[in-house]
Amino acid sequence: MSKLYPVQEIGSLAKPRWRTKGLTQPLSSKDLVEAEEWAQRLGIPDFQDRAKQLLAAQEQNDRVRELLELSTIYGLRLFEQTGLDNVGVGGEQQRVEMYEHVIRGVEGMRVLGHVQSFDYKYFNKAVAESKIYRKHPIYLQEFLDVKKNAKGQLKVPITGPYTLVDWSFSGHYSGGRTSLSLKKQKQEAKREAEWIQIDEPAITTHPEPADMDLFVESWNETVRGFNCKFSDHTCYPSEIGYKVLAQYAPKLDKCTHLALEFANRDGTSLGVDAKHREGYRDLEYFIQNGYDGEFGVGVVHVHDFSGHVPPGSGKEVGRNILESPELVRDRLLYAAKIVGDPAKIWANPDCGLRTRTWDVTFAKLISTVKGAELAREASR
Amino acid sequence: MSPKAQLGGIYPRSEQLIKLTRSYDRAKTDLDTVKKQIEQDTLELVKLQDDSGFETFSDGAFAWQDQLRPIVESLDGVTTGTRYDRWFDTNTFYKKPTIAGEIGVQAFEPKNFIRADLLPRTKGWKVTLPGPYTFSELSENLHYTSQSDLLSEVAAAEHEIIKRLKDAGVSRFQLSEPCLVYRPYREQALGKAELDNAFAALRKTVDGIQAKFSVHTYFGDATTILPDLLKLPVDTVGFDLFETDYSKLKIETTKKLALGIIDGRESNAENPKWIAETATRVSKHVIGGDVVLVPNSDLKFVPRKVADVKARALGDATRLIEEAR
Numbered sequence: 001m002s003k004l005y006p007v008q009e010i011g012s013l014a015k016p017r018w019r020t021k022g023l024t025q026p027l028s029s030k031d032l033v034e035a036e037e038w039a040q041r042l043g044i045p046d047f048q049d050r051a052k053q054l055l056a057a058q059e060q061n062d063r064v065r066e067l068l069e070l071s072t073i074y075g076l077r078l079f080e081q082t083g084l085d086n087v088g089v090g091g092e093q094q095r096v097e098m099y100e101h102v103i104r105g106v107e108g109m110r111v112l113g114h115v116q117s118f119d120y121k122y123f124n125k126a127v128a129e130s131k132i133y134r135k136h137p138i139y140l141q142e143f144l145d146v147k148k149n150a151k152g153q154l155k156v157p158i159t160g161p162y163t164l165v166d167w168s169f170s171g172h173y174s175g176g177r178t179s180l181s182l183k184k185q186k187q188e189a190k191r192e193a194e195w196i197q198i199d200e201p202a203i204t205t206h207p208e209p210a211d212m213d214l215f216v217e218s219w220n221e222t223v224r225g226f227n228c229k230f231s232d233h234t235c236y237p238s239e240i241g242y243k244v245l246a247q248y249a250p251k252l253d254k255c256t257h258l259a260l261e262f263a264n265r266d267g268t269s270l271g272v273d274a275k276h277r278e279g280y281r282d283l284e285y286f287i288q289n290g291y292d293g294e295f296g297v298g299v300v301h302v303h304d305f306s307g308h309v310p311p312g313s314g315k316e317v318g319r320n321i322l323e324s325p326e327l328v329r330d331r332l333l334y335a336a337k338i339v340g341d342p343a344k345i346w347a348n349p350d351c352g353l354r355t356r357t358w359d360v361t362f363a364k365l366i367s368t369v370k371g372a373e374l375a376r377e378a379s380r
Numbered sequence: 381m382s383p384k385a386q387l388g389g390i391y392p393r394s395e396q397l398i399k400l401t402r403s404y405d406r407a408k409t410d411l412d413t414v415k416k417q418i419e420q421d422t423l424e425l426v427k428l429q430d431d432s433g434f435e436t437f438s439d440g441a442f443a444w445q446d447q448l449r450p451i452v453e454s455l456d457g458v459t460t461g462t463r464y465d466r467w468f469d470t471n472t473f474y475k476k477p478t479i480a481g482e483i484g485v486q487a488f489e490p491k492n493f494i495r496a497d498l499l500p501r502t503k504g505w506k507v508t509l510p511g512p513y514t515f516s517e518l519s520e521n522l523h524y525t526s527q528s529d530l531l532s533e534v535a536a537a538e539h540e541i542i543k544r545l546k547d548a549g550v551s552r553f554q555l556s557e558p559c560l561v562y563r564p565y566r567e568q569a570l571g572k573a574e575l576d577n578a579f580a581a582l583r584k585t586v587d588g589i590q591a592k593f594s595v596h597t598y599f600g601d602a603t604t605i606l607p608d609l610l611k612l613p614v615d616t617v618g619f620d621l622f623e624t625d626y627s628k629l630k631i632e633t634t635k636k637l638a639l640g641i642i643d644g645r646e647s648n649a650e651n652p653k654w655i656a657e658t659a660t661r662v663s664k665h666v667i668g669g670d671v672v673l674v675p676n677s678d679l680k681f682v683p684r685k686v687a688d689v690k691a692r693a694l695g696d697a698t699r700l701i702e703e704a705r
Contacts, residue, residue, distance in 0.1 A: 113684060114395060114683060116392070117471060121402075125682075125683060166471070167471050169647035171647065208564060236464060236465070236466055238466045238469075238564070239465065264462060265463050305462050306462070307461035307462050
């Protein structure tokens with residue numbers, strides 16, 4: 001991308017209530033009040049026609065199909081309205097979440113029940129009960145909907161094989177950590193996808209060399225034979241996680257972009273020096289280890305926040321921090337200073353914003369876009 | 381050998397509680413409804429322990445958001461602000477404590493640590509806390525100039541918390557110290573001086589309190605530090621049998637050994653017969669002390685129905701051993 005500090009989405013958005021309810025039961029016009037409000041904000045001119053279709057749908061499959069496409073359009077428009085340069089797949093509205101969405105499409109995996117991830121967030125954990133293989137396309141329909149409706153540049157996030165294995169009970173594969181070969185899942189999206197983001201939050205959970213070698217092997221197998229752009233997204237690693245990832249990132253074939261979480265670990269005061277931007281120091285490891293690709297730098301926090309926000313850095317609203325454009329700017333400028341080339345820096349949230357309301361998400365993305373503009377001005 | 385079984389740490393929330401907490405998080409359910417379900421989950425776990433013949437009961441810590449949070453919320457000088465960190469090699473996260481000032485203990489409700497109102501008076505009550513070393517290691521220290529100072533202050537604070545919980549009726553405390561045996565997140569190996577500081581902190585934590593204490597390690601091999609752990613003034617020392625190579629151990633002790641014999645990180649339910657046989661095999665390496673059957677770690681890493689099967693298997697195994705005597 002020619003412009004400095006382009007902004008990208010990184011993962012999933014919260015699911016609107018009408019989308020969630022409509023998956024299991026018919027909707028009434030009352031259920032669509034919120035959808036109508038957002039249609040006006042996001043500029044969805046054919047909302048009334050689509051709402052009629054939704055309400056008239058007799059068959060559940062028809063309703064669900066309409067719902068999934070419509071919620072994808074909402075996600076795309078939200079990203080477009082906030083000014084993002086890359087709109088991904090519109091906030092992954094067609095996925096339960098990044099793990100379960102794939103697992104439900106894999107024969108041999110059985111979902112056992114929910115396990116806490118943090119606080120009141122959970123994931124539905126599965127066990128490999130027998131030899132596994134893909135039952136049906138996992139990302140294809142979503143990609144086709146996105147291609148049809150998106151106005152901006154796309155990126156298809158998929159969940160990486162190492163993470164799928166690490167988050168599952170091994171069961172049938174007990175005795176050895178085996179990488180699921182889910183290459184086919186990516187072949188779906190590869191049909192004209194120009195950029196695939198492989199989400200691998202689990203890497204560095206086991207920072208031992210054997211596991212990291214397994215990760216590299218599974219990555220290289222996943223991307224083999226394709227010529228689109230590939231990026232890795234890894235967030236919330238263990239204490240030395242990014243240091244370890246930095247050693248292995250140069251070994252990842254075709255990985256020209258790393259999207260990483262930093263705002264979570266950063267202070268909230270303004271400044272572009274090491275003292276104020278302590279959360280971004282791990283970027284140095286990647287440079288020291290010779291990684292020469294781009295960085296998607298997490299500049300806004302995506303979880304609950306409680307702490308001090310100095311004047312000028314944003315504000316605390318409920319359980320959220322709304323970072324100011326100036327704080328985003330300083331984080332980007334500091335990242336560029338470490339990397340040594342502002343052309344290699346993208347701005348993004350730390351991770352998907354699915355735990356935030358759409359209002360908060362909207363505000364955070366607007367701030368990110370404005371912060372990137374300020375960083376561009378400062379870099380001129 | 382006449383082993384008893386115990387649970388420890390955070391037990392997984394039921395699917396119903398998960399549903400309600402998610403709904404609460406989205407402001408669709410009120411807190412009272414969540415609290416009622418926490419009570420229900422606690423009572424169900426009490427019944428499970430009762431049915432399984434456990435003598436010391438845990439309340440499941442269903443309201444705890446992570447293993448460190450209730451401690452943090454009881455201390456001055458320590459906050460959790462913005463940062464979530466991974467809990468060892470699991471896909472669960474904890475809010476990283478920040479030590480920003482002098483550590484002190486606030487007035488706190490024992491109910492934040494244990495639901496004594498829901499536990500039977502006829503049984504002993506157990507609370508599991510992170511040991512001072514693990515708490516210190518998993519925190520970000522912005523205040524104390526040396527690790528030994530930090531450890532000493534954390535130990536003093538935990539000592540105070542334990543005293544108050546003891547006064548509230550808790551009879552057994554498990555101090556979990558996974559950081560003593562599992563530290564791939566740290567580059568340096570655990571040196572002797574650091575280990576000595578950790579043990580000194582553990583001594584300070586339990587010093588003078590008339591309660592039962594166990595120090596429990598998990599997620600790593602405890603072989604090398606077991607002799608030192610057995611010198612601590614605690615009545616029980618626990619380790620993770622899935623990580624510890626006991627085959628070369630020869631343990632002479634009067635203490636109890638808590639065998640982490642069901643795996644909190646795997647879904648397959650251990651067979652009671654296998655548990656009984658394994659415990660018997662391990663006990664042959666122990667001269668003098670008895671064994672206690674426990675999960676290797678908190679069971680919160682598996683879904684509730686899996687945990688229930690595992691917990692019942694512990695009780696069944698103790699009966700099999702008893703019958704075989």
